[in-house]
Amino acid sequence: MAQAPLLSRRYLLQLAGLGGAVFASGALAGCRRGGVAGRLLSVRGALPSAWAKALPSAWRSQLLDTPQALLQALDQPSLEPTLISLGDGWVGQLQRDRLLPVNTPDLLALLDPIAQAPSRLFAPASAAALAFPWAFGTWVILLRNRPDLLRRRREGWSLLLDPSLKQRLVLPASPRILIDLALRQLDLSSTSPNALDDPRLPQQLRRLHAQALSLDERHGLSFLQAGDADAAVVTSQRAIPLLQRDPRLAAVLPASGAPLWWQLLLRVSPAGGGAQPQAAAPLPLEWIRDGLSLPLLDRLLAGGWVPPLPAEQLQPALARWPERLRPLLLPPAPVLARCSSLPLLSAAEQQRQQQLWDQAMAG
Incomplete structure (x- = not known):
């Protein structure tokens, strides 16, 4: 009798994997x-x-x-x-x-x-x-006809600062995602309580923002597909269908992890x-x-x-x-372990991120 819960869970997992009717x-x-x-x-x-x-x-x-x-x-x-x-x-x-x-x-x-x-x-x-x-899923770097950058994938999120991507890069409209990416370029973790106080962060965020042709993950891919941009930071969900049908595109998921x-x-x-x-x-x-x-x-x-x-x-x-x-689709376990979700922010945390963004943009 003591084993019943374990057997029941195993049975449910098997049914879920086979597409059997469970919980009906x-x-x-x-x-x-x-x-x-x-x-x-x-x-x-x-x-x-x-x-x-x-x-x-x-x-x-x-x-x-x-x-x-x-x-x-x-x-x-x-x-x-x-x-x-x-x-x-x-x-x-x-x-x-x-x-x-x-x-x-x-x-x-x-x-x-x-x-x-x-x-x-x-x-x-x-x-x-x-x-x-x-x-x-993760956020990834989607490249169009840039085998040179693809060969340098080990540079991770720092690829976004390559001079050749100046005004040739589409970034998300979310300041929070950009802050996370800037932290990763500095080898800092967004989950660290003092990460936002790093004195290098405003300048790093400003450098990243200055690379962008557009801040628009919803419609910005049209720039990439039309050849007006060479790279875009998008969700893996948006990248996967495009990668299946457009041989000009390649994606980079940095080994250092990504926002989820x-x-x-x-x-x-x-x-x-x-x-x-x-x-x-x-x-x-x-x-x-x-x-x-x-x-x-x-x-x-x-x-x-x-x-x-x-x-x-x-x-x-x-x-x-x-x-x-x-x-x-599913990052290797070591990469996934370096990825992190973006928890809901308290009012004070939202204000702190807004202050950081304003400071970076005013510089």
């Missing part, structure tokens, strides 16, 4: 009560279409053009409980008191331990899980606070499980969406990919 009992029943179970809001292009089409029929899916539009939609009166899929960089703009626990301990147990902190939105380990991390990005499912109470937490829509567990296992897992990977499953579970699917792309 009771999950879809909740979706079928009363016609519409709830609505799922996502940003156009930020939820794999094959997975979205598999959403239970009792759910209503709504696509918004931008994360800002999604956040505005949450403020509109609605009687329907809501699930949202949102990138971690936008979660800080949600009203914390409207987030409800996801209550999916069995599904969360299937994920790699790296996903545990994002599931709590980086709160202490004792906090309830408020998100289900369904995809993750996350896509999260969150339960949000309706605007106005009229719904009790127990009335909120449960997660459609069977649908989530399908995204973690074959055959849908292959469709997610093709779009650059990598569920944060243990490496041994992902390997059979990754083995079918070209060898050059596998490390971009």
